[in-house]
Amino acid sequence: MAAVNFELRSYQSDALNAFGDYLRKVPNLGARTAFMAQANLLYTPAPFLNEEAPYVCIRIPTGGGKTIVAAHAVGVAAAAYLQAENPMVLWLAPSKAILDQTLKALRNLEHPYRAALAADFGRNLTVLTVDEALSLSRPDASGGACIIVATIQSFKIEDKDTDARRVYRDAGSLMDHFSGLTDTQIARLDKVEGTHRPVASLANVLKLHRPMVIVDEAHNNQTPLSFDTLSRFDPSLILELTATPQTKSDPTKELYPSNVLYHVSAAELKVAEMIKLPIRLQTDADWKKVIGQALDCREALELEAKAEEAETGEYIRPIILFQAQSKSKTDPDRLTIEAVAQYLTDEMRIPRTQIALHGGGHRELDGLDDIASKTCEVRHVITIQALREGWDCPFAYVLCSVGELKSPTAVEQILGRVLRMPSARRKSRDTLNRAYAFVASKNFNDTAGNLKDGLVVGAGFDRLEAEELVKAHSGFQFSEDRSDYQHESDAIEDTPDSKLADVINAIQKLPPSIRAKVKFDTESRKLKVTGVVSRDQRNTMLMAFHKVPGAEKAVESLFIRSNRIQASELPQGDKVPFIVPQLCIYSQGELELLTRDHFLDLPWNLANCDPANFVDRYRIKDASTVGLIDTSNEGRMTVAFVGDVQEQLSMLVHEPAWTLPRLVNWIDRGIPHPDVTKPAAKVFISKALEGLMQRKNYALDELARYRAEIRRALKEEIDKLRKEREAGSYDALFAADAQTFETAADNAIVFDDQSYAYNQPYRGGHRFQKHYFKEIGDLNERGEEFQCAQYLDNHKDVRYWVRNVDRKPNAFWLQLPSGKFYPDFVALLTDGRIMAVEYKGAHLMEESRDKLRIGELWADASAGNCLFVMPTDRNFTVIDDAIKGV
Structure with missing residues (x-):
C-alpha cells in the first residue's frame, strides 16, 4: 500500500486538541461544567438524551475539511474519554450521496480519512453500512473500532412502531452478541415483549456498545424526533460537525442550540490555503454579456493555470458553474439548463464534450469518475441550484448566474462549490487564489449583499468576515502574461544609507529559486523580477532587504505589479511592512531560532x-x-x-x-x-x-x-x-553568556493580511484606528486587555499594532519551558522599533515569571531595536517608560 501523507492544518489540530481537552475534563467536572471551562459558553443538553453524555459541536466553514476532523476525532475520544480500543461509532451522513462518498473514502486504504483511523486503530477497523451491520459478527463489533455509516432516516420511527424498521427487529444473525451477558448488561437492553430476552436487533447491539455518534451537517438533524431516535442507542457522546450550527434556543419552536466547542474562522481557512478568497464579483443587466465575461475569465484563468503548471507541475483546469433558471409553464423565455447549453454550443462555439448538465432531469456529473483528470474535457457545468450533493471539485473557479440572485438561499448551495482551493495550497499567481462570480443583475450592491449573505447562511462564515470576502472585479489586464516578462519595481532611493553593496548582499541572501529571477539595475536603482512574485517570496525578500532603507517599497511594488493586484485592493496610505525579529541562539557557530531543542536533550529517560x-x-x-x-x-x-x-x-x-x-x-x-x-x-x-x-x-x-x-x-x-x-x-538558559542570543530580521515574522488568523473577529463598538489589519482577532469588547489595546491605539509613538493571537501559524512567539509564549500585542513604533506587550492581571504576575524573563531576553538581544513590556493592574504608563527608555 502506498504511504498516505495528509498533514492536518493548524486549525484542525486546534479543534481536535480542544475536543480532547474537553473530554479529559468531563470525568471530573461533568459535561456541562467542562464545556463552560473549555469554551467559556453556556451548555445546553440535547433533549431526550442522557444529560451526562457530552454533546458538543465543532464549527468549520465550507471547504475547511470537516470529515478529516471527524475521522481523527474517533481516536481522540477513544483515548481521552472512552478509554477503549474498540469503540463503536455511528457516523450519520446528511444524505445518501454523502453517505456513499464517506463510505468510499473510509474504505479506501490510501485515503486520508482511512489513514486517520488506521493511525489510531491499525487493522482493527471495520467500516459498514446499516445493511451490512445487520449481520455484524461479534468479533468485528468488539475486536476493534467499528464504524457504521448511515443516515438518521435509517433509524427514525415516526409512528413509534419498532417493527417498522429492520434495525429494531429480532435478527438471527445477531443472536451471538447477546449470549453470556451479565444481568447488568441485559437490564439496559430492549426485551422481547413478555420475556427477559434482549431483542437481537442492531439497535440493541448499538446500545450494548454505547456508541460515539458523529453527526455530519448537524444543522439538518436537530429535531426532537432526531434526538429521540439517538436516545434509543444510549450514546456515550455526540459530536456534531457543521458550518452553520443552530444557535437559537426555543423549545416551543423546536429550536435546540448546538454547543459549539470550537469555531474555525474564514481567516484560518485562508491562512491554511484551503479556500479561494476573496470572491471577485461583476454584474451586468444583459445575461449574454455576463456569460461572455465569465467565459473570458475562465479562458484567462486557464492561461494562468498552464503557466503555473509549467513552473510547479500542478495541473488545474478552471471550470465555470452556470446557474440557470428552472422551467416555467407560464414563462417560455426562462434561461433553463437547456437554453444556456444551446447558447454555449451554438453562439459561443463551445464543444458539447466540454459541457456537463446536472439538474432538471440531467445527471451528467454522475458519469464522470474523475473530473480532475487531465483526460476529462469538462470546463462548463450547468445546473439550477443544487449540484450533485457531495460534489467536490476544486477546479470550479467561476460562478455565473444568468438570473438575479434575489436571496442568500438562491446562492448558498452553489457558492461553496467555487471556494475550495486546488490541492489546498496557494498558487504563485494570485489570480488562481481567488474565486469569481458573474451575475445578471441591475444592482451590484444588492447582488454583493446576497453573496455575502450566502457566505454567512450557507457556508458558515462570520458576518464581519463576509463583508471583506466579496470584492468588485474590473477584469483582467493580461498584457504581461509571458513567463519571461520582467516586472520592474519602484526605484530604491539613492541615500547614504542605501548602499549598493547592501542591495547586492541582500540578493545573495535570497534562496536560489528566488535569486535566479531577481536582478538589480544599478543605474535606475530598480529591482527586476522575471515572472510572478508569490506572497511567500515577497515576505522572504522583505526580510532579506531589511537593512536597505526604502527597499520594502520596491519589493511591495514588484509583488503588486507581477500579480496585477487592483488599486481598490490596496491599503489606504503608506502602509509599511511589519517585520518582527525572532529570538535566536548561536549553536555551533550558527544562528538558529531558539526552540526547545536548545535546552532539552531527547529522549527523556x-x-x-x-x-x-x-x-x-x-x-x-x-x-x-x-x-x-x-x-x-x-x-x-x-x-x-x-x-x-x-x-x-x-x-x-x-x-x-x-x-x-x-x-x-x-x-x-x-x-x-x-x-x-x-x-x-x-x-x-x-x-x-x-x-x-x-x-x-x-x-x-x-x-x-x-x-x-x-x-x-x-x-x-x-x-x-x-x-x-x-x-x-x-x-539554565539564563545563565548563558548574553552574546549567545541575538534577534534576526532575516529570521522573523512578517505580519501579512493573508496569514493573519484568529478564532473570532472583534465585534465591539469601539473603532480602532491603528490596527495593522482591518479585522482584529480574539479581542473582547471590554476588560483590562481591551483597555490596553485602546491605550496602544491612542499612543502618539505607535504607528501600528497587531492583536497577536495564540497558537496561530504566523503569530509572534517566544520559547517557554513547555510550549510557546504569544504576547498579547505587537506594536510598530513610529521610530521603527518593535514593542511586544503582554498584559497581566495583578493576580497572574507571579505565574508569568518565565514570560517576563524571555521577553526581556528578546529585547536585550535586539541591540535596542525591540522592547518588551508587561503592564498590570491598568498601569499602562509602563508602556511610555519603555518607549522613553526610562
Missing part, C-alpha cells in the same frame, strides 16, 4: 524518575468516593456515568487474565510520550503499579478494573514530571 509521590497521593476513586474529591452533585453523577461507560465497554472484550506486564502495556498504549522511549515508560509505569500493590495493598485485579482511571492519573503524573524537567533545563 523517564525510568530514572521515582514514582513515590504518585504512589503516596493516589487512591482508587469511584462513584461512592467521589464526594471526597468533588462535592458537586454533577461531579458525582458524571464520575458514575463515565465510569459506567468505560466499564460497560471493557466488559464487551473477553480478555485473558491480567498480568502486570499486560496491564503496563495497556496503560502505556494510552499515554502519548514522543519524548520518552517505550522501555523507559514501561519501567516507570511498572514501578508505579508495584508501589500501589505493595504500599496500598491493591490487588492486581483491582488495578485492572480501574485501569482507565489509573492511566489518566499516571498521565498527569508524567506530565508533571516533564514540566519540572523542562523548567530546570530552561533556567
